[in-house]
Amino acid sequence: MVNRSFVQHRNPPTSRFIIRKSFSPFAVTLFLIFIFASSIFVFLFCTRNILEDEQKPLFSKPEKFQSKPELKSVDHLWNAPSSYGFHPCVKPTSRYEAAQTSDHYITVRSNGGLNQMRAGISDMVAVARILNGTLVIPQLDKRSFWHDTSTFSDIFDEHHFIKTLQSDVKIVKELPKELESIPHARKHFTSWAGFGYYEEIARLWRDYQVIHVAKSDSRLANNDLPLDIQRLRCRAMYEALHFAPPIENFGKKLVERLRLRGERYIALHLRYEKDMLSFTGCTYGLTNLEAEELKIMREKTPHWKIKIINSTEHRMEGLCPLTPKEVGIFLQALGYLPSTLIYIAAGEIYGGDSRLSELSSRFPNIVTKETLATEEELKPFINHASQSAALDYIISIESDVFIPTYSGNMARAVEGHRRFLGHRKTITPERKGLVELFDKLEKGQLTEGSSLSDHVQQMHKNRQGGPRRRRGPQAGIKGRARFRTEESFYENPYPECICKSKQQL
Incomplete structure (x- = not known):
């Protein structure tokens, strides 16, 4: 028997002709032109994206963060070192007693420039406390290289100075008139003197009511002084000696x-x-x-x-x-x-x-x-x-x-x-x-x-x-x-x- 189904699926001669006819040279040319144009478009589009990507970092950050690395690189030049929890501590200890009234007076001639005088005045506050004497507002140096005629109140807040230290040392603006003409003990205190030295100096009160100090700079030791004396020096320097x-x-x-x-x-x-x-x-x-x-x-x-x-x-x-x-x-x-x-x-x-x-x-x-x-x-x-x-x-x-x-x-x-x-x-x-x-x-x-x-x-x-x-x-x-x-x-x-x-x- 003849398989008819097979015969039915065979293409007739006319069918083969039509297929060959559809792929004419003109059609093929149009098809190639379309493919070529499409390729150029895709190429240009991809190239633009590639160029844009090359201008950006691979992992770009938002704009507001771009300057942070530069700022961070100079921060260490300005940042203060760590204080490790340290802080000022200048309050007196529990053993510290309020200043006592005294009829003995200490006059001072502060020598040097501004900061030499500031340190010397702070030392004299502590010395007055050790000697239990009344401190007269110091006279400032007018004879040194700078020839500055400024008085204490021209440079410092005199009222604040006296008030801030009222519990530590009695301070007056001037020596009482009746004591100006009496003999004074004029002393050039030893440099970097300790507590014991001033305990010996206190014996002068037996014969004198006024001790005049010729120089104020470096009159106290840097170390080995009672804690309350050291803290008093700090209160004088950092709390009491404000500028006018x-x-x-x-x-x-x-x-x-x-x-x-x-x-x-x-x-x-x-x-x-x-x-x-x-x-x-x-x-x-x-x-x-x-x-x-x-x-x-x-x-x-x-x-x-x-x-x-x-x-x-x-x-x-x-x-x-x-x-x-x-x-x-x-x-x-x-x-x-x-x-x-x-x-x-x-x-x-x-x-x-x-x-x-x-x-x-x-x-x-x-x-x-x-x-x-x-x-x-x-x-x-x-x-x-x-x-x-x-x-x-x-x-x-x-x-x-x-x-x-x-x-x-x-x-x-x-x-x-x-x-x-x-x-x-x-x-x-x-x-x-x-x-x-x-x-x-x-x-x-x-x-x-x-x-x-x-x-x-x-x-x-x-x-x-x-x-x-x-x-x-x-x-x-x-x-x-x-x-x-x-x-x-x-x-x-x-x-x-x-x-x-x-x-x-």
Whole structure:
């Protein structure tokens, strides 16, 4: 039999013809043109997406987070070191008794500049407490290099000073008239004297009603004094010795102006002034004429020791203020940007603008009192160096970072106050180590860049103002000379006035 189903599915001759006819050359050409056009469209579309993707990171973040890594990279330059829970503690202990009325009086002539006088006055408050005497408001130094005629009330808030310490020491503005003409015991108290020394001095009350103190600076030991005496020194320095309202208010106004210029600023105590260079005998970077001028000035200043100073050796030991050029290199190596706002807390820089330009060429955003205030605003402070220094002190205390270029009285006072207020960031240059690096730069043995930065940053890793105990005398030094090598109480009032106990300010 024939399979019909098979015969039925076979294509007839006409059917085969029709299929061949549908794939004519013209149709094929149109089909190829369509495929080609489609390919070009797809290619262009995909290429655009590829180009757009190459302009974006693979794992892109929202726009508002893009700047965070950059900000974080400079935060460590401004952030204060951890205080580890330490806080001010200056309240008297339970054994402390209120001040007793006394008919014995202590008069004082405070010597030196502003911060030398502040430390001396705070010491005299403690001495008056030990001697159980009434303290007469101190007379300020008018004979030193600065020739400032300011009185106590011109610089300090006299009423606040007396009121704040009324439970500690009786303080009066003047010596009673009837005691002015009687014999006084005139004493030049021993430097860095301890509690026992003043117990011996108290015997003078048997023969005298008034003791006159010729100098006030460094009259008390830094260490080994009763806790209540140490805390009294802190109350005097940080709570009682407020600046006079005109100074305090104007100082705060200048701080506000700085904040308007930039959120954060460095207070740079650039101690490159004529008096300091003359006193230290540091002449590195100066002309022969300038060096001779400083030598003559030192020899003509009565209260400065006339001695031959080897400027090169002095500098190598780290005993000279950093020059403006060295400060610029130092700040750059630490990582501060050229746009950093820097307030110069100092008097006139020796060499003027030409020498200051060695710093401003690297950090042009430099300001001083003269650029922050008008001539009219500064007029009351002309010829009053201590009042002008008080403005620098206020601005330095409130700064985000304080950097002193020399360890003088102001540098020590500001550092100690910033420690007391919560260990605000204070970078103290390691001058001896820096001089070695600077000399290598000068000789071409080292170049500025990452290598120098690594050296400088490592050198100052633990010199940021964080909590630490006050340093004692240098090893190997005996006798009274060891007291001179101790760290100043007012430079670091820890542990007596800074602690972790529950007692608060």
